[in-house]
Amino acid sequence: MRRWMLAALAGSALTMAAMPAQAAWKSYINRELGFSFMAPGEVKASVGTYRGNIAGPRQTIVYRSVEDNIEYKVTVMSFIQAQAEGANILGEREYMFQDGKKVLVDTFARVEPGKDSVYGRKIVVDLPDKKGRSTGAFYFTRGKLISLEATVLPANGDFASPDPGRFIDSIVFVLSRTEPGAVELKTPKLE
């Protein structure tokens, strides 16, 4: 009995020692902005900027974490007064993401079933100068352009990692579908 217990303990210890030190994936929700997602690492909020020919200059809200040399980023921009231009604003953002880069995947994205569906685009690109591989998903809903981008950096090197896909596929717009216990995200104030 004692040998079995010792063997079980040793086995667990060896397994835990051999596993890479990765953070758990947590669910995050922003009720004000109307979406939730999952990501590993510590998610921090900040304010950024964006410029497009159609979109013009915009302040952005960015939720970002880095884990195991993969950067996870959710960027939100408000276009409440230009919602009818949503298709163009979204198209411009998608185009800019892949412009000048090697495109590996460019396909439909769809979140939520039936009449709640939100259509967008999923794109995977190799960054120039071997700076990594980036997977992006782009949506325009309820007056906001929402981008999810996961970039596998050269220090990680596993460009076929499933983690970028797990991240961008975790987005939810019908908040009743969010995992219970999601961490509430604060919305940074824009100038």
Next chain:
Amino acid sequence: MRLTALAALVVTFAATTAPATAAWRGYISHPLGFAFAAPGELKVENGTYRGAVAGARDTLVYRFVDDDIEYKAVVIDMSDKANDAATLLGEAEYNFQEGKKVLMDTFGRVDRQYGRKLTIDLPNNAGRATAAFYFINGRIISLQATVLPANGDYNTPEMGRFVDSITFFTVRAEDDAIELPVRSK
């Protein structure tokens, strides 16, 4: 003299053996805000469109057929849901290619309008279709060219010529463009 007559005969012979395709003409709709070019005789029809998000919609179709290629400019009014433009456009693009073999799916970009261009093979060898989709002024505008089996030239440049002829800056339309009726009679 003899040579001239002979040359005239050759030209006449060449003209009679060339495929009978109609001339391309420009068409414009000032109320709807777009113009395009197409061959053949214009017919204006009513149609229907349905999407899970869009719901059931009436459509206005400008249709041409020439040399067994069908050309359609489809207008779907979404003005009551214009704020969902991105999703409505994405749904229309998705519905076009669902269940079909997709040969091309790429950006469409015309006159500050971003849309999508797709080429698909229709099931049961029913032909090949190229389409472009844009959302402007509360409407989905889609140009669709279908090469039918009776034509069989699935690499014809006519499909691209049609879908790439669209312009949303009406000043770019041909001077003699024909004004399109807004409603079918």
